[in-house]
Amino acid sequence: MPDGKLSGKLPPVESWNPEHCGDIDMAIRADGSWWHEGGRMNRERMVKMFSRILRKDEDGETYLVTPHEKVVVRVEDAPFIAVRVDRAGEPGPDQALAFLTNVGDVAVAGADLPLRIETDAETGEPSPYVRVRGRLEAKLARPVFYELAAMAVPHPDGSPTLGVWSQGTFFPIGSAA
Numbered sequence: 001m002p003d004g005k006l007s008g009k010l011p012p013v014e015s016w017n018p019e020h021c022g023d024i025d026m027a028i029r030a031d032g033s034w035w036h037e038g039g040r041m042n043r044e045r046m047v048k049m050f051s052r053i054l055r056k057d058e059d060g061e062t063y064l065v066t067p068h069e070k071v072v073v074r075v076e077d078a079p080f081i082a083v084r085v086d087r088a089g090e091p092g093p094d095q096a097l098a099f100l101t102n103v104g105d106v107a108v109a110g111a112d113l114p115l116r117i118e119t120d121a122e123t124g125e126p127s128p129y130v131r132v133r134g135r136l137e138a139k140l141a142r143p144v145f146y147e148l149a150a151m152a153v154p155h156p157d158g159s160p161t162l163g164v165w166s167q168g169t170f171f172p173i174g175s176a177a
Contacts (some may be wrong), residue, residue: 013055013065014134020063020070027074028062030139032081032102051103054079056135080105080138082130085147097148097166099130099138107132110167115148117173126174148173 027035034041034050041047054073056062062075073079080101089095097109107113113131120127128140128148140148152162152173163172 010052010133013053016065016067016070018065018068018070020072022071024064024071026064026071028076028079030077032139048103051080051105054136058135062136077127078129078137078139080132080136082107082138082140082144085140085144087151091151091153091165093165093168093170095165097151097164099132099140099144101132101138105132105138107138108167109164109169109171111169114169115164115166115171115173128173145173 025037029035034047041050050064053064053066054062055065056079062073062079063070064073080103082099083102084100086098086100087095088098097115099107099109101107107130109115109130113133115128115130118127118129119125126145128145129137130140132138148164149162151164153164154176155161155163155172156170160176161172162174162176163170165171
C-alpha cells in the first residue's frame with residue numbers, strides 16, 4: 001500500500017450477522033463527508049477502510065459491520081458520491097457507464113447496479129443515484145449528472161423520455177418535453 005490506496009477484495013459483509021452493538025455516533029453527511037462524535041473524519045485512508053465494511057440492511061439502516069460487531073451509521077442521503085463517469089464502447093445499448101465514487105469504488109451501471117432518478121415534488125430537482133454494491137448507493141455529483149444528460153438519447157419506445165444506456169439496460173433520466 002505505498003500509494004495509500006486500499007486494494008484487494010471487499011470483505012464479505014453481506015455474510016456477517018453479528019448482533020447490533022449500538023451507536024458510536026457516526027454519520028455520513030449529504031456531501032459525502034464522514035463524521036464521528038461531532039468531528040469530521042479527515043483521514044482519507046480511514047474513511048476508505050470504513051467504507052469497505054459498510055452495509056445497508058433490509059431495515060433501511062446503514063451499519064459498519066465486522067464478524068463480531070454491527071454499529072449504526074446515520075446517512076443523510078447516500079453513503080457515497082459518484083465523482084466521475086466514464087463511457088466504454090460505442091454510444092448506444094452496448095456501451096458501459098462506469099462510475100467512480102469518492103471512496104474509490106467503481107460501479108458499472110446495468111441490471112444489477114441500476115441508475116435511478118428521484119425528483120423533488122416541490123422543486124422538480126432531480127437526485128440521481130447509482131447502486132454501488134449490496135443496497136448501498138452513490139449520489140451523482142452535479143457535474144457527473146450533467147455528463148449523463150449530455151449522453152442522453154430518446155427512449156427506445158418513442159416516449160418523450162430521455163435516458164442513457166449501460167450494459168444493454170436503458171435508464172430514464174428525464175423528460176424531453
